[in-house]
Amino acid sequence: MQMPQPDPAIIQRKAEIVARLQRVLPHDAVIHEEHETRAYECDALTAYRCPPLAAVLPASTAEVAAVLKVCHEEGVPVVPRGSGTSLAGGALPTADCVILGVARLAEVIETNYPDRYIRVQTGRTNLSVTGAVEEDGWFYAPDPSSQLACAIAGNIGMNSGGAHCLKYGVTTNNLLGVTMVMMDGTVVEIGGAHLDAPGLDLLGVICGSEGQLGVVTEATLRILPKPEGARPVLMGFDSNEVAGECVSDIIKAGVLPVAIEFMDRPCIRATEAFAGAGYPDCEALLIVEVEGSPAEIDEQLGVIMQIARRHDPVELRESQSAEESARIWLGRKSAFGAMGQINDYMCLDGTIPVNELPHVLRRIGELSEQYGLEVANVFHAGDGNMHPLILFNANEEGQLEKCEAFGADILRLCVEVGGCLTGEHGVGIEKRDLMLDQFAPDDLEAQLRVKDVFDPRWLLNPAKVFPLAVTQNRRQAAG
Amino acid sequence: MLTPRDEAELSEAIAGASGALRITGGGTRPSGRTRGEVLSTGHLSGIRLYEPGALTIVAGAGTPVTEVEEALAAQNQRLPFEPIDHRRLLEQEGVPTIGGMVAVNASGPRRIQAGACRDSLIGVRFVDGAGTVIKNGGRVMKNVTGYDLVKLLAGSWGTLGVMSELSFKVLPGIAATATLRLGGLAAEGAVAAMSAALGSPYEVSGAAYLPDEGDVILRIEGFEASVAYRAERLSGLLERFGAARTLTDRAEEASRWRAVRDAAACAPSEGGAGDVWRISVRPSDGPQVAERLGSRMRLVDWGGGLIWAVVPEGQPLRRELAGIAGHATLLRAAPETHAALGMFHPEPEALAAVSRGLRARFDPRGILNPGLMDGASAAA
Numbered sequence: 001m002q003m004p005q006p007d008p009a010i011i012q013r014k015a016e017i018v019a020r021l022q023r024v025l026p027h028d029a030v031i032h033e034e035h036e037t038r039a040y041e042c043d044a045l046t047a048y049r050c051p052p053l054a055a056v057l058p059a060s061t062a063e064v065a066a067v068l069k070v071c072h073e074e075g076v077p078v079v080p081r082g083s084g085t086s087l088a089g090g091a092l093p094t095a096d097c098v099i100l101g102v103a104r105l106a107e108v109i110e111t112n113y114p115d116r117y118i119r120v121q122t123g124r125t126n127l128s129v130t131g132a133v134e135e136d137g138w139f140y141a142p143d144p145s146s147q148l149a150c151a152i153a154g155n156i157g158m159n160s161g162g163a164h165c166l167k168y169g170v171t172t173n174n175l176l177g178v179t180m181v182m183m184d185g186t187v188v189e190i191g192g193a194h195l196d197a198p199g200l201d202l203l204g205v206i207c208g209s210e211g212q213l214g215v216v217t218e219a220t221l222r223i224l225p226k227p228e229g230a231r232p233v234l235m236g237f238d239s240n241e242v243a244g245e246c247v248s249d250i251i252k253a254g255v256l257p258v259a260i261e262f263m264d265r266p267c268i269r270a271t272e273a274f275a276g277a278g279y280p281d282c283e284a285l286l287i288v289e290v291e292g293s294p295a296e297i298d299e300q301l302g303v304i305m306q307i308a309r310r311h312d313p314v315e316l317r318e319s320q321s322a323e324e325s326a327r328i329w330l331g332r333k334s335a336f337g338a339m340g341q342i343n344d345y346m347c348l349d350g351t352i353p354v355n356e357l358p359h360v361l362r363r364i365g366e367l368s369e370q371y372g373l374e375v376a377n378v379f380h381a382g383d384g385n386m387h388p389l390i391l392f393n394a395n396e397e398g399q400l401e402k403c404e405a406f407g408a409d410i411l412r413l414c415v416e417v418g419g420c421l422t423g424e425h426g427v428g429i430e431k432r433d434l435m436l437d438q439f440a441p442d443d444l445e446a447q448l449r450v451k452d453v454f455d456p457r458w459l460l461n462p463a464k465v466f467p468l469a470v471t472q473n474r475r476q477a478a479g
Numbered sequence: 480m481l482t483p484r485d486e487a488e489l490s491e492a493i494a495g496a497s498g499a500l501r502i503t504g505g506g507t508r509p510s511g512r513t514r515g516e517v518l519s520t521g522h523l524s525g526i527r528l529y530e531p532g533a534l535t536i537v538a539g540a541g542t543p544v545t546e547v548e549e550a551l552a553a554q555n556q557r558l559p560f561e562p563i564d565h566r567r568l569l570e571q572e573g574v575p576t577i578g579g580m581v582a583v584n585a586s587g588p589r590r591i592q593a594g595a596c597r598d599s600l601i602g603v604r605f606v607d608g609a610g611t612v613i614k615n616g617g618r619v620m621k622n623v624t625g626y627d628l629v630k631l632l633a634g635s636w637g638t639l640g641v642m643s644e645l646s647f648k649v650l651p652g653i654a655a656t657a658t659l660r661l662g663g664l665a666a667e668g669a670v671a672a673m674s675a676a677l678g679s680p681y682e683v684s685g686a687a688y689l690p691d692e693g694d695v696i697l698r699i700e701g702f703e704a705s706v707a708y709r710a711e712r713l714s715g716l717l718e719r720f721g722a723a724r725t726l727t728d729r730a731e732e733a734s735r736w737r738a739v740r741d742a743a744a745c746a747p748s749e750g751g752a753g754d755v756w757r758i759s760v761r762p763s764d765g766p767q768v769a770e771r772l773g774s775r776m777r778l779v780d781w782g783g784g785l786i787w788a789v790v791p792e793g794q795p796l797r798r799e800l801a802g803i804a805g806h807a808t809l810l811r812a813a814p815e816t817h818a819a820l821g822m823f824h825p826e827p828e829a830l831a832a833v834s835r836g837l838r839a840r841f842d843p844r845g846i847l848n849p850g851l852m853d854g855a856s857a858a859a
Contacts, residue, residue, distance in 0.1 A: 112763075113674075113678055114671070114674040114678070114762065114763050115674070115761050115762050115763050116674075116677060116678065116762075137680075158623060159623045159627065161621050165620075165621065169594060169598060170621060170623075172598075172627065172630065173594050173598045182829070186829050188827065188829045188830055188833075189827070190830065192761070192804050192805065193761035193804065194759045194760050194761055194784055194804070194805045194806070195590060195591070195595070195759060195781060195784050195785070196584065196586075196595060196634070196759050197634060198759075198806035198808070198823060198824040198826060199823045199824070199826055199834055199852060200631060200634070200635055200639075200834045200837060200838075200852070201584070201597060201630045201631055201633060201634050201635075202631075202830065202833060202834070203630075204597060204627055204629075204630020204631055204633070205626055205627055205628065205630060205631040207627065207630075208623050208626065208627045209626050209627075225677075225678050225679055225680045226680060227680050227682075228680045248532035248533070249532070251531075251532055251533070251534055251651075252531050252532045252554075253651075254555050254556075254651035254652060254654070255651065256650065256651055292682070292701075292705060293680075293681075293705055293708050293709060293712075295702075295704045295705045295708045296701060296702060296704075296705035296708075299702045299704060299705060300702070351619040351620075351621045351622055352619065353530060353533040353535065353618060353619060354530075354532060354533040354534075355530050355532045355533050380621070383619070383620045383621045384533065384619050384620070384621070385619075385621040418617065418618055418619070419617070419619050420617050420619055420622045420624040421624045422622075422623050422624050423619070423621035423622060423623065424621055424623055425623070426623050427623075427624060427625065431624070435624070435625065438624055438625075439614070439624075439625065440614070442611050442612065442613055443613055443614050443615065443625075444625070445611075446607070446611075446613045446615070446628060446841070447615075447625050447626040447628065449837075449840040449841065450626055450628070450631075450837065450840075451626075452836075452840065453833055453836035453837050453840060454833065465625060465626075466625075
């Protein structure tokens with residue numbers, strides 16, 4: 001994966017730049033020694049690493065503004081970083097950049113139940129947002145798998161989803177307002193506790209802009225009262241196609257589960273060996289969860305089970321207790337960990353129209369044979385957001401490249417059937433060079449214009465999202 | 480009047496325009512536009528793709544809202560956000576189109592539960608002010624590939640580009656509905672009751688207050704047994720606000736929610752003459768707004784967060800609401816009032832500059848609905 005050449009003039013001025021940053025931040029908030037900056041050399045896409053010029057850990061919006069003002073004046077690129085859990089390389093540094101980490105911005109500012117929102121600093125982790133309100137019977141809906149570690153800042157940057165977005169939507173549907181610092185240090189308030197924008201929906205384009213438009217330091221998030229109850233049902237099928245058809249039929253039948261999760265045989269086997277959740281040995285497995293009052297759960301599951309029976313399931317297990325529900329979810333939740341135990345893997349994130357599931361799974365199987373690399377599929381089937389895990393051996397020469405080529409083929413397949421490259425992980429560097437498979441040059445140009453307005457000098461996370469060749473002139477003109 | 484029949488003709492029409500264009504779909508939401516040659520998307524009509532199993536529909540921008548709704552209803556599906564029909568309020572004839580609906584981000588009472596129009600919109604094709612065709616998003620409901628221009632276009636009132644094709648995420652139809660009515664409430668009690676209802680797990684999908692009658696109405700939707708159960712629980716929860724009655728007449732129930740959706744209380748036939756303001760605030764600030772508005776307040780929706788008012792012509796209402804976070808849109812007024820007060824709420828200069836910058840990039844000649852949304856700043 002190519003990254004731009006670092007600017008030697010910036011690297012030469014490192015001492016001055018660090019000194020300026022130290023003047024606006026507490027001493028321990030500026031990390032510049034080589035053995036320390038190494039901690040920021042990558043995110044969860046660990047195949048690519050590069051220590052930054054420096055990393056800063058501001059503890060307030062004012063400190064973030066001060067840092068950005070310095071970097072703006074110095075012409076230093078800034079890469080914002082939440083908790084560093086990006087699978088797409090969204091927080092990958094260049095040697096001439098300052099990493100701006102929001103980890104010290106972790107406070108809850110306000111909890112407001114009558115108006116149904118929470119205001120937090122964005123370094124706070126996703127799970128601890130729910131943690132702040134759950135005793136009172138509330139929750140924050142977006143629930144990415146990394147929710148224990150990932151920060152709200154990163155969730156906003158990537159417009160993160162999770163298992164329950166079929167019903168509750170993704171980050172953008174649950175974000176009401178932000179405090180954001182622009183690259184020149186200007187602090188802006190966008191949105192608030194009200195439900196719509198006074199003019200252009202700037203919040204809508206900021207969410208999911210991968211830290212390229214500004215640094216979000218505070219966020220007002222919609223919270224919801226916890227449903228009375230939830231219950232999953234587990235279904236096993238003897239082919240991926242049948243499972244895919246079952247998903248489509250459930251959706252057509254007029255019920256809206258909060259989650260429909262899919263796992264295929266390689267994934268089922270690995271998680272069984274790892275977590276022992278008691279899954280059946282079959283080709284494809286669905287976990288369908290519904291929420292609501294006891295009556296509502298019974299009624300919805302009744303419809304769902306009836307549909308499942310029409311597809312001759314090899315197993316159909318409705319949870320009878322909280323313990324059983326936990327067991328049903330156990331395997332799914334440990335799927336990524338289980339795969340990591342047996343192999344290196346690359347996790348893709350393409351999304352497809354749900355009705356294309358059987359076709360796409362078949363094609364992935366064929367590609368898998370062609371490349372000689374195994375694939376395990378585990379994903380959010382209800383919304384078509386696939387997570388094929390390609391297994392490879394990082395220590396074997398050429399395997400990473402082969403795996404990346406295979407991944408690119410799968411993503412092109414997703415686009416070909418009417419889907420997209422990434423459903424919830426973001427483009428980062430990982431899918432950057434595939435953008436022209438999904439978008440025409442004019443489509444990308446329209447997006448670049450937005451960055452031109454927010455960050456005219458192209459200093460914020462400049463080497464991400466768009467193919468480097470497409471942004472080259474803009475990045476050079478800015479420097 | 481320019482009436483392109485397809486996207487290529489739309490692109491030609493805009494590229495070849497020599498002056499201002501007034502963008503229209505079915506012509507039912509003309510607020511604030513006074514000049515330029517009319518460019519209608521009415522012929523960019525028709526459903527292009529509908530996959531009930533994927534909960535997705537794609538249609539031309541000029542497709543009538545009813546055509547989309549009927550196609551969905553035939554498969555027991557629907558648009559989630561209950562779009563407002565502006566015709567009564569703005570005294571217009573014509574057929575509302577999905578392009579117009581998206582351009583104003585039209586969202587009804589169900590906004591509080593199912594999100595706004597912009598939340599269901601998953602893809603857009605549009606032509607910018609230079610005539611370039613641009614697509615963003617697509618037809619899948621989870622998509623973070625590149626910037627989300629879909630949201631930016633929704634509610635942009637045609638000022639960034641003219642939409643040609645739109646994709647929506649849809650939802651299963653509603654099996655049963657119940658509406659509870661609480662009477663005799665002033666604004667403060669009404670908002671407290673609505674907050675209590677919306678803070679319950681009973682999935683309230685509509686919460687409105689009709690100040691003239693002192694009524695709060697609360698809506699629950701879903702499977703029959705579940706609706707009955709939740710309505711009963713909710714009544715119990717709200718006992719301290721008075722006895723809740725369930726509306727039994729289905730036709731009356733539907734017409735009440737339609738009236739809330741369309742802000743019928745502000746229509747000339749009911750609210751009288753004057754300017755119509757749409758005020759968006761934090762629900763708990765609703766009572767304070769109510770106090771300042773007095774009898775000018777006609778309707779409260781979104782659990783207190785959306786307030787409709789009819790005021791004597793030319794009154795600079797925003798001044799009276801100073802100090803309350805949120806914004807006020809002047810939706811219906813004479814051209815000179817719109818010119819004097821501005822239709823959209825002024826924004827702080829840093830944000831107004833961003834909006835102006837975006838508009839200048841997407842419409843460099845400033846020909847798309849000029850003057851409508853010029854990003855006036857609060858300082859100006």
